Amino acid sequence: MRDCVIAVAATLAITCSFSAAAWSQTAPPAGATACSGCHGGRDSAMPSLQGKSASDIEAAMTAYRTGAREATVMDRIAKGFGDSETRAIAEWLAQNGAAR
Amino acid sequence: MSPRLTRRSALAGLAAGAGVFAAPAVLAQAKPRVVIVGGGFAGATCARSLAAMGVAVTLVEADQRYVACPFSNLVIHGTRDIAQQTFGYDALRAAGVDVVFARAERIEPEARRVLLPGADAITYDRLVLAPGIDMRFDALPGYDSAAAERMPHAWKAGAQTLLLRKQLEAMDDGGVVVMAVPANPYRCPPGPYERASLIAHYLKHHKPKSKLIVLDSKDTFSKQKLFMAAWQELYPDHLEWAPLASGGKTVEVDAREMTVVTEFSRHKAAVANVIPPQRAGAIAQASGLADRSGWCPIDPVSFESRLAPNIHVIGDAAIAGAMPKSAFAANAQAKHCALAVATMLRGEQAPSPKLINTCYSLVAPDYGISVAGVYQPAKGLLADVEGAGGTSPGGATSEFRAREAIYADAWFKVITDGVYG
Numbered sequence: 217m218r219d220c221v222i223a224v225a226a227t228l229a230i231t232c233s234f235s236a237a238a239w240s241q242t243a244p245p246a247g248a249t250a251c252s253g254c255h256g257g258r259d260s261a262m263p264s265l266q267g268k269s270a271s272d273i274e275a276a277m278t279a280y281r282t283g284a285r286e287a288t289v290m291d292r293i294a295k296g297f298g299d300s301e302t303r304a305i306a307e308w309l310a311q312n313g314a315a316r
Numbered sequence: 317m318s319p320r321l322t323r324r325s326a327l328a329g330l331a332a333g334a335g336v337f338a339a340p341a342v343l344a345q346a347k348p349r350v351v352i353v354g355g356g357f358a359g360a361t362c363a364r365s366l367a368a369m370g371v372a373v374t375l376v377e378a379d380q381r382y383v384a385c386p387f388s389n390l391v392i393h394g395t396r397d398i399a400q401q402t403f404g405y406d407a408l409r410a411a412g413v414d415v416v417f418a419r420a421e422r423i424e425p426e427a428r429r430v431l432l433p434g435a436d437a438i439t440y441d442r443l444v445l446a447p448g449i450d451m452r453f454d455a456l457p458g459y460d461s462a463a464a465e466r467m468p469h470a471w472k473a474g475a476q477t478l479l480l481r482k483q484l485e486a487m488d489d490g491g492v493v494v495m496a497v498p499a500n501p502y503r504c505p506p507g508p509y510e511r512a513s514l515i516a517h518y519l520k521h522h523k524p525k526s527k528l529i530v531l532d533s534k535d536t537f538s539k540q541k542l543f544m545a546a547w548q549e550l551y552p553d554h555l556e557w558a559p560l561a562s563g564g565k566t567v568e569v570d571a572r573e574m575t576v577v578t579e580f581s582r583h584k585a586a587v588a589n590v591i592p593p594q595r596a597g598a599i600a601q602a603s604g605l606a607d608r609s610g611w612c613p614i615d616p617v618s619f620e621s622r623l624a625p626n627i628h629v630i631g632d633a634a635i636a637g638a639m640p641k642s643a644f645a646a647n648a649q650a651k652h653c654a655l656a657v658a659t660m661l662r663g664e665q666a667p668s669p670k671l672i673n674t675c676y677s678l679v680a681p682d683y684g685i686s687v688a689g690v691y692q693p694a695k696g697l698l699a700d701v702e703g704a705g706g707t708s709p710g711g712a713t714s715e716f717r718a719r720e721a722i723y724a725d726a727w728f729k730v731i732t733d734g735v736y737g
C-alpha cells in the first residue's frame with residue numbers, strides 16, 4: 217500500500233493500514249539518520265550497518281569512544297554520544313540499517 | 317499538466333478548464349504535499365527521505381543533471397572525469413518523488429505556492445528550500461559573471477570546473493596560478509585548500525617551473541595545521557599562501573589584464589581561480605527568506621525559516637551555526653528535516669536533532685585528512701557537542717593518510733549512491 221501516508225496517518229487514519237503510533241515507534245533517535253552519510257547499503261571501505269546487531273553496534277561505538285578501538289574518524293564522532301544515546305541509535309540502526 | 321500544477325491567474329485556470337485553484341493548498345489537495353526547491357545534496361536527500369516515509373513530495377530542480385562539487389578538485393587536478401561527478405534524477409522518480417525540471421522564480425509564503433516560469437505555480441503544505449549558493453557578483457570589484465569566464469571560480473561544479481582544468485592544462489610551464497579565497501562563510505570551508513594542494517601537486521609533476529599563489533582573506537582556516545604541514549613537506553616550491561595579515565585579501569580583479577589586486581600588491585596571473593563571496597541561492601533573496609547576511613536564518617530544531625512559516629531551509633543556504641556548508645552536513649540536515657516536516661504535518665513538534673559532519677580533503681591523491689563534528693541545538697543555533705569532533709591527528713603515518721584518502725573516496729560513492737542511485 218504505497219499510497220499509505222505513514223507520516224500523515226493522523227489525517228488518513230481511516231484509510232490507512234499503518235498508524236501514527238507505529239510510525240513514531242520507529243522514529244529515529246537523535247543522531248541515527250546521520251550514519252548513512254558514510255555507511256550505505258553495501259560494504260565499502262566503510263562497512264554497511266545492515267544486518268549488524270544492536271549490541272555489536274553499541275559495543276563498537278563505545279570502544280571508539282573510549283579509545284579501546286583504533287579509528288581514523290569514528291573515535292571523534294563516537295565522543296559526541298553518551299551511553300543511552302548510543303544504545304538508542306544502535307537499536308534503531310539494527311532495525312533500520314539500510315534506511316537512507 | 318498534473319493536478320498539482322495550477323495556473324497563476326484564476327482566469328488562466330478557468331480558461332484552461334483545469335478547475336483547480338491556486339490557494340488555499342489544503343482545499344486543493346486531500347493529502348498534504350511537500351514541495352522541495354533544489355535537488356542538490358540537501359534537497360534530493362530530503363525528497364527521498366520524505367518519499368520513503370510515504371509523504372507526497374514534489375522536487376523542483378532547475379537542471380536535469382546534477383554535477384557534484386565534492387571531488388571536483390580532482391577533475392581540476394586532471395585525474396578524474398566529470399562524468400563521475402554527474403548524476404540524474406531517475407532514481408528519485410523511481411522512489412516516488414515527483415520531479416519537475418524548472419527554475420522556481422519565487423515562493424509566496426502567504427499563498428503557500430511556488431511560482432514557476434510562465435504562469436505555472438505549485439501549492440504546498442510545507443516547503444523545503446535547498447537552493448545552495450550563488451556567487452555574489454556585486455561583492456568583489458571587477459568580478460562579475462563575464463569575468464568568471466576568464467577567471468573561473470569553479471565553485472559550482474560543471475562548465476566552470478572544466479574551464480579551470482583546461483586553463484591549467486594549456487598554461488606554459490613557468491606560468492603563475494593565482495587563487496583568491498574569500499572570508500567566511502562560504503561553501504566548503506576546507507575546499508579552497510584542498511584545491512590549492514591538488515593544483516600544487518599538478519604543477520609539481522607537470523609544470524615544475526610554475527607556482528600557485530593563494531591570496532586569502534583570512535588568517536585561519538579549516539584543518540590549517542594539517543594542510544600547512546603537508547604543504548611544507550610536499551609543495552615547498554609550488555605553493556605560497558598569503559594570509560590576510562600579510563596583505564592576502566583580494567580587493568579587486570581585472571579579468572582583461574588577468575590581474576588580482578590585494579591591499580598591497582598586484583598579481584599578474586597566467587591562470588586565476590577567483591572564489592568570490594557567496595550567498596544563499598537567488599530564490600532565497602527573491603522570496604524574502606534570506607537576512608541581510610545573504611543567508612537564511614532557521615530554527616535549529618525544525619530547520620523552519622525564522623522569516624516565514626511553513627518553509628524549511630537546509631544545506632548551504634541555511635545559517636546552521638557551527639555546521640559547515642558541506643555535502644555531508646546538507647545530507648544529515650536533510651534527513652532530519654524530512655523527519656521534522658513529516659512530524660509537523662501531523663501537528664506534532666519536531667524532535668531535537670543531533671547531527672554529524674565529516675569532511676575529507678585530499679592534500680595529494682593518496683593523502684587524505686578529515687575534520688568531523690557532532691552538533692545539537694543550543695541557544696537558537698546548532699552548536700558543537702563539546703568533546704567530540706576535531707581533525708585528523710598531526711604527525712600520522714603515511715599509511716593513516718592513505719587510509720583517509722580511501723575513506724574519502726568511499727564516502728563519495730556511498731553518499732551519491734544513497735541520494736541519486
Ligand SMILES: Cc1cc2nc3c(=O)[nH]c(=O)nc-3n(C[C@H](O)[C@H](O)[C@H](O)COP(=O)(O)OP(=O)(O)OC[C@H]3O[C@@H](n4cnc5c(N)ncnc54)[C@H](O)[C@@H]3O)c2cc1C
Nearest residue numbers: 354356357358378385386420447448631632641642643644
Ligand atoms: C570544490 C568543492 C569541493 C567540495 N568538497 C566537499 C567535500 O569533500 N565534502 C563535502 O561534504 N562537501 C564538499 N563541498 C561542498 C558541497 O558541494 C556543498 O556543501 C553541497 O553541494 C551543498 O548542497 P546543497 O544541496 O545545499 O546545494 P547544491 O549542491 O548547490 O544544490 C542546489 C541545487 O538547487 C538547484 N536550484 C537552485 N536554485 C533553484 C531554483 N530557483 N529552482 C530550482 N532549482 C534550483 C541547483 O540547480 C542545484 O541543483 C565542496 C564544494 C566545492 C565547491
